[in-house]
Each structure stands twice: as structure tokens, then as C-alpha cells.
Amino acid sequence: MTLASCIKLLYGSQTGNAESISKHLYEEALARGFDCSLAVLDDYEKVSFTDNCVLVIVVSTTGDGDFPDNTTKFFRWTRRGKKEDLVAAFAGKQFTVLALGDTNYTNFCQTGKRIERRLLELGATTFLPKGMADDGTGLEQVVDPWVSNLWKTLPTIVAQDIEKAKQFDEKATASASPFKKAKSETSTDAPETSKPAAVATASAVAGASATEVKNDDAMETTPSPYAPSKVAFDVSTLPKTAADVIGAAMIPTEYLSVSESGVVREPAIAKKSLFHLFEQKTANDPFEYTANNLFSSRISAHRYLTGKKALKQVLEVTLDLKDMNWSVQPGGVVGILAPNPDEVVLPLLKRLDIDGSKVLNVGFLNPGSSVGALPFVTDAPYTAYEAFRYFLDLNPPLRKPLLRVMAEYATDETERISLLHLTSTAGASLFKTIKQATPSFADLLETFQSVRGIPVNRILESLTRLQPRFYSISQIDETAGTATVAFNIVEYTHSVTGKSILGLCSNYLENVIKSPNYETIPVALFPKPNVVFAPPKEIAAPMILIAAGTGVTPFVSFLQSRANSARAEGGGDIADGILGETTLIHGRRFKDAAEGDRIYGAELDAYVQRRVLTSFIEVLSRDEENTSVKYVQDAIVLHGARICKSIRDGAYVYVCGGVEMARDVHASLLKVLGEHARIEGGEAGVKTYVKALATEGRYLKEIWS
Numbered sequence: 001m002t003l004a005s006c007i008k009l010l011y012g013s014q015t016g017n018a019e020s021i022s023k024h025l026y027e028e029a030l031a032r033g034f035d036c037s038l039a040v041l042d043d044y045e046k047v048s049f050t051d052n053c054v055l056v057i058v059v060s061t062t063g064d065g066d067f068p069d070n071t072t073k074f075f076r077w078t079r080r081g082k083k084e085d086l087v088a089a090f091a092g093k094q095f096t097v098l099a100l101g102d103t104n105y106t107n108f109c110q111t112g113k114r115i116e117r118r119l120l121e122l123g124a125t126t127f128l129p130k131g132m133a134d135d136g137t138g139l140e141q142v143v144d145p146w147v148s149n150l151w152k153t154l155p156t157i158v159a160q161d162i163e164k165a166k167q168f169d170e171k172a173t174a175s176a177s178p179f180k181k182a183k184s185e186t187s188t189d190a191p192e193t194s195k196p197a198a199v200a201t202a203s204a205v206a207g208a209s210a211t212e213v214k215n216d217d218a219m220e221t222t223p224s225p226y227a228p229s230k231v232a233f234d235v236s237t238l239p240k241t242a243a244d245v246i247g248a249a250m251i252p253t254e255y256l257s258v259s260e261s262g263v264v265r266e267p268a269i270a271k272k273s274l275f276h277l278f279e280q281k282t283a284n285d286p287f288e289y290t291a292n293n294l295f296s297s298r299i300s301a302h303r304y305l306t307g308k309k310a311l312k313q314v315l316e317v318t319l320d321l322k323d324m325n326w327s328v329q330p331g332g333v334v335g336i337l338a339p340n341p342d343e344v345v346l347p348l349l350k351r352l353d354i355d356g357s358k359v360l361n362v363g364f365l366n367p368g369s370s371v372g373a374l375p376f377v378t379d380a381p382y383t384a385y386e387a388f389r390y391f392l393d394l395n396p397p398l399r400k401p402l403l404r405v406m407a408e409y410a411t412d413e414t415e416r417i418s419l420l421h422l423t424s425t426a427g428a429s430l431f432k433t434i435k436q437a438t439p440s441f442a443d444l445l446e447t448f449q450s451v452r453g454i455p456v457n458r459i460l461e462s463l464t465r466l467q468p469r470f471y472s473i474s475q476i477d478e479t480a481g482t483a484t485v486a487f488n489i490v491e492y493t494h495s496v497t498g499k500s501i502l503g504l505c506s507n508y509l510e511n512v513i514k515s516p517n518y519e520t521i522p523v524a525l526f527p528k529p530n531v532v533f534a535p536p537k538e539i540a541a542p543m544i545l546i547a548a549g550t551g552v553t554p555f556v557s558f559l560q561s562r563a564n565s566a567r568a569e570g571g572g573d574i575a576d577g578i579l580g581e582t583t584l585i586h587g588r589r590f591k592d593a594a595e596g597d598r599i600y601g602a603e604l605d606a607y608v609q610r611r612v613l614t615s616f617i618e619v620l621s622r623d624e625e626n627t628s629v630k631y632v633q634d635a636i637v638l639h640g641a642r643i644c645k646s647i648r649d650g651a652y653v654y655v656c657g658g659v660e661m662a663r664d665v666h667a668s669l670l671k672v673l674g675e676h677a678r679i680e681g682g683e684a685g686v687k688t689y690v691k692a693l694a695t696e697g698r699y700l701k702e703i704w705s
């Protein structure tokens with residue numbers, strides 16, 4: 001059999017995991033003597049598929065079984081591209097897929113599955129079974145063995161530089177990290193006395209590191225929720241020396257060049273918003289505003305929708321979208337880019353010894369190399385402060401490339417061993433322990449105190465992009481050109497570390513409305529195109545809306561739109577006979593309407609009065625009188641016969657809320673359809689029926705983790 005001459009690694013990633021794994025694979029493929037290239041799936045036009053190559057695709061799933069944003073163009077091409085181009089690219093090609101997902105979602109690894117299916121239809125064949133890694137239980141449980149099989153299989157189908165492969169194997173079996181180079185071998189600058197102090201055991205660490213902020217009133221000190229904290233783990237099981245670490249990850253290739261331009265912009269000037277970094281363009285189409293071309297909005301009004309008894313406060317803000325010319329549709333979604341708080345950014349820059357005020361020149365070390373892209377593109381050059389505040393995810397999921405880079409700058413030997421071990425397959429269990437603590441970048445630096453002097457280019461390469469947070473629009477005022485979004489102010493105690501965690505975007509927006517002249521503060525946002533989670537076009541179609549907590553927000557916009565349609569159809573204030581039956585099942589905690597969490601209660605009552613909402617079922621989880629129907633899934637069972645009849649009559653079912661709630665609702669729907677809908681084929685028949693509903697667009701979910 002003739003061997004393929006090269007590997008084309010392609011990835012699609014929403015939050016950086018697939019990207020990071022692909023870069024890691026790319027580095028290792030080169031070190032193992034393969035000819036390998038790396039590209040994001042949406043850059044498929046730059047990939048020469050006609051080469052005698054094999055394809056390795058690493059792709060995650062986002063939303064509700066959706067493609068990552070940097071994969072949609074590729075998928076469209078594979079569905080709608082010219083058949084002869086697709087056949088030329090894929091027929092007879094050997095490929096494999098590593099799919100990343102989370103079993104807490106119903107459409108587990110959907111993107112990877114769909115890509116595999118499509119490539120098989122186009123005549124490609126797999127050379128290694130698809131890996132499906134579960135972020136719910138730990139990606140590494142599947143990724144590590146899958147990768148190890150990949151390295152076993154590739155030499156049988158792809159040509160390799162034998163000399164390099166030999167060198168690689170020799171280094172690997174010599175037990176020292178095969179990737180140890182440069183600094184690690186010449187690292188004599190670590191003080192001899194540096195002893196394993198930094199990585200301590202659990203008891204020694206707890207609460208030790210929090211920087212403190214002053215509470216002026218009480219003259220007491222309270223740990224700031226932004227203060228970094230050490231992650232506790234046991235160092236007794238670590239390899240004895242760096243040379244004992246087997247198979248540590250490769251040092252990611254350095255690909256960015258960063259220099260100071262000589263221009264200074266103080267954080268205080270840059271702190272209002274990021275818009276000084278972009279030329280102000282007016283877009284003709286609102287969807288020209290994207291995460292890379294943000295619209296500068298303002299908050300024109302706000303109110304809290306919850307009372308004192310609510311465990312979480314829900315804030316509604318009104319966004320001024322006049323100049324965007326966006327005709328917001330019910331179910332519309334807005335992405336908001338919240339900056340990282342200064343309480344995190346400034347101490348972090350200090351810890352890293354980086355002067356945040358210097359404007360930087362950022363480019364490629366080797367223009368033309370395919371290793372990486374610029375981390376973000378702005379019209380005007382940015383400072384390190386601006387990069388940290390607006391563009392970098394400072395709470396990234398734990399990833400090996402960052403740990404590997406940190407290992408290079410650890411001067412304490414135990415810390416270096418720990419970091420190397422964490423990047424190796426043997427360190428999987430330690431990796432899992434640390435991952436459970438979901439440490440921020442600052443927490444990692446607090447844990448590994450001796451890591452000093454990481455250059456800015458390494459940080460820009462190792463951290464991923466700060467992601468926008470998406471919010472469903474609840475009410476639209478076309479005349480004023482505004483729309484409202486409502487959300488929980490996210491604040492909770494970390495289940496593993498006990499640390500207080502503040503949600504980035506909700507707390508940012510609350511801080512905006514608490515600022516003087518908040519109406520003048522720019523809020524960076526963009527509309528989400530192609531909203532699928534929208535009411536049916538036919539206003540006579542029945543709807544079943546199922547929501548928990550703030551999941552009700554898109555449904556408020558559905559009802560508003562239906563009320564407007566009824567009025568337009570001559571229905572006046574009462575919508576009898578014009579609209580399809582609409583049932584809303586809304587779960588919340590407390591009975592108390594005024595003081596509790598009955599969000600949008602007044603609006604929903606008004607829709608009941610106007611018969612836009614035909615049935616409003618409120619489910620209370622903390623009501624002592626109510627014992628059997630605590631959650632929306634219980635209400636589905638209780639009203640099962642009616643719900644099934646409505647679905648049989650053509651109702652559209654919508655679910656909005658957390659991932660567990662969506663899973664439980666799904667189970668209840670299967671149960672009641674099995675009991676009341678007389679579907680043939682038993683359990684399997686019901687599952688097929690529900691699947692078909694989803695395919696027809698009559699069972700839609702908007703869920704969050």
C-alpha cells in the first residue's frame with residue numbers, strides 16, 4: 001500500500017479546547033517526523049485537499065448540538081458546495097474525527113458525528129474510529145487513549161521522516177520528556193535552595209493566599225472574590241525529577257512576535273471601553289456587527305425583576321439599538337462582550353511583571369507559517385492592559401499548552417515537575433484534581449509561585465479569546481429602537497474550592513448601571529444571526545413553552561410578538577380565536593409575587609387577560625404546601641394528557657433553561673408521550689417521534705450549562 005504523504009489537521013472550536021488539542025497534535029506530528037499542516041475548518045479554501053493526505057479533524061459542539069462559529073462555513077460548503085469539488089476533496093480520502101462534547105447535552109458530539117457522516121457520504125473512509133470526549137466527565141479520559149491510538153496508526157498510513165521518528169522514540173523511551181529543550185536543559189538559574197514550598201497539601205493552602213480588601217465601615221477585612229487562590233494538591237505522588245516525567249506535552253511553538261512601540265496609553269484612559277481600538281464604521285446590515293466588529297450600545301434604563309426573598313437577583317437592562325437598524329425578532333439574541341474586571345487585570349499584570357500601559361506591536365515570528373493566527377485583530381494597536389481587559393479569557397478551562405509554557409518559566413524544581421507531570425498522560429489524575437477547582441490564570445500563577453517572566457507573546461499564544469455572553473431578548477420597543485435582556489446576577493460558591501465566584505458579564509452590567517451617568521457608558525455587543533429559537537410563523541399554531549427561572553425571557557418576546565400579531569389581525573386587546581393555544585410552564589422558587597422571583601409576572605398576567613397566553617402553569621420549588629409538583633418536569637407529567645393532545649394537534653414545544661432541567665424535561669416528555677399519545681413501537685417509537693419533532697423544528701431548546 002502506498003503511504004499518504006502528509007496529514008492535514010483541521011479543527012473547529014468555540015471556547016478553545018479543540019483548538020488547543022489540535023495545536024498540540026500538530027506540534028507532536030512534526031516532532032514525530034510527519035509532514036503536517038494545521039487549519040481552522042472555516043479556512044478550508046486554503047487547504048489543498050487534493051494532496052495525497054489524510055485528514056484529522058478535531059471539533060467541538062456548542063449551543064444545542066450546533067457547530068462552533070469557526071466551522072459553519074465549512075459545514076455549509078460540505079452540504080451545498082459543488083458536488084464535483086466535494087468529491088475531488090473527499091472521495092477516497094482517509095480521515096478520523098475527534099469530537100468534543102458533553103453528555104449533559106442531548107445532542108452529544110453532534111458536530112463531530114455530522115462531519116463524519118457527511119465525509120462518509122462523500123466517499124471518504126475512516127482510518128481510526130471517531131473519539132467522542134465528554135467534558136462532563138473529563139475530556140482527557142477519551143482524548144488521551146484516542147491520541148495514543150492515533151500515533152500508533154498514523155505510521156501505518158502516512159510517510160514519516162524515519163530519522164526524526166527514531167529520535168522522537170528514543171527521547172520518549174529515555175523517559176525524560178521528549179520535549180524538554182532550551183530552557184529546561186540550561187535552567188541553571190533556579191536557586192539551589194528552591195525547595196518544594198509552593199505546591200503544598202490541602203490543609204496548608206486553604207485560605208492562605210487571598211489578598212485582602214478593606215471594608216471601610218467595619219474596619220474588618222474581607223477576602224475579595226477577585227483575589228487569586230492556590231489550588232491544593234498532593235505533591236507526594238509526583239515523579240522525583242523532571243527526567244522521570246514520562247511523555248510531557250511538547251512546548252508549544254512560539255509564533256508571535258511582540259515588541260513595545262514606545263507609545264504609552266495608561267489603563268485609566270483605556271478603561272472606558274474598547275472602541276478607541278476600532279474605526280467606527282456604520283454597518284448597512286445589523287449582522288455585519290459581530291464579535292470582531294462590535295456595536296457600541298448604551299443602557300438606557302434598568303430595573304430589578306426580583307424582590308428581597310429571591311436567592312438570585314434578576315436584572316433587566318434596556319439596550320439602545322437605534323443606530324444598529326436591527327429589526328429585532330422574537331427569540332432574538334444579543335452577544336455582549338464584558339471586559340475582565342480591573343480587580344483581576346491589574347494585579348495579574350503586576351504578578352506577570354508586565355507594563356500594561358505600553359502600546360504593543362504584535363505580528364508573526366515567521367510570516368507564512370501555519371501554526372497560529374493573530375489572537376485578535378484591532379484597527380489600532382493595543383496595550384497589554386487592553387489585551388488582558390478586553391480580549392483574553394482569564395478563566396480558561398485548564399489546558400496543557402498553558403501549563404507546558406508555565407513549566408518553562410518555573411524556577412522551583414517541584415513546581416516545574418508538577419507542571420510537566422500535569423501535561424503528561426501519567427499526570428491525568430492530578431490534571432483532573434486541578435481541573436475540578438477550575439482555576440483561573442491568576443489562580444495558577446498563585447499556585448505555581450515560582451513561575452516568573454512569561455513573555456507577553458507566550459501569554460497571547462496560550463490564552464484563548466474572551467467569549468461574548470449571549471442573552472435572549474425579552475421585550476422589544478420598535479419605536480424607541482430598544483430591546484431588553486434580563487439575567488441572574490451570577491454569584492455562587494465554588495463546589496470544590498468554596499471560593500466565591502462572580503459571573504463576568506452579569507456583574508459587569510450591574511456595575512455599569514450602578515455607575516454615575518451609566519447611560520453614557522458604551523456596552524459592546526452584536527446580534528446573533530440565524531435565530532432558530534423563534535415562534536412559528538403561523539400565529540394559529542399552538543405553542544408549549546417550558547422555562548425555569550430566567551429561561552422565561554425569550555418567551556416574553558414570543559408572547560409580545562403574538563399579541564402584536566393578534567392586534568394586527570384585528571383582534572384588538574383580546575386575542576380570542578386568532579392565536580393558537582399557548583401554554584407556559586414556568587418554574588421558580590417562591591410563591592410570593594412581590595418579594596420573590598416571579599419575574600415578568602405582571603406582563604405574563606396581562607397576556608393571560610388578553611388570552612394571548614391560554615394556560616399559565618406556575619411551578620414552585622420552595623413552596624412547602626406543594627410537595628409533588630416542584631419542578632417543570634413534574635408539571636409536564638401532571639398535565640401529560642393535555643400536553644400530548646396539544647403536541648398531536650401540531651404544537652411547537654420550546655424549552656429554555658439549564659442543561660439539567662432540559663434533560664429532565666426531555667425525560668418527562670418521553671414519559672407522557674409514551675403514556676398518552678398512542679405512538680406505535682414502544683419506547684423506541686416515542687424516541688423516533690420526538691426526534692422527528694426536533695427535525696421538523698417543532699421541539700426547540702435554548703439551554704445553558
Ligand SMILES: Cc1cc2nc3c(=O)[nH]c(=O)nc-3n(C[C@H](O)[C@H](O)[C@H](O)COP(=O)(O)O)c2cc1C
Nearest residue numbers: 013014015016017018060061063065101102108109
Ligand atoms: C454553551 C455550550 C453549549 C454546549 N452544547 C453542547 C451540545 O449541544 N452537545 C455537546 O455534546 N456538547 C456541548 N457543549 C460542550 C462542549 O462541546 C465541550 O465543552 C467542548 O470541550 C468545548 O470545546 P471547544 O472549547 O473547542 O469549543 C457545550 C458547551 C457549552 C459551553
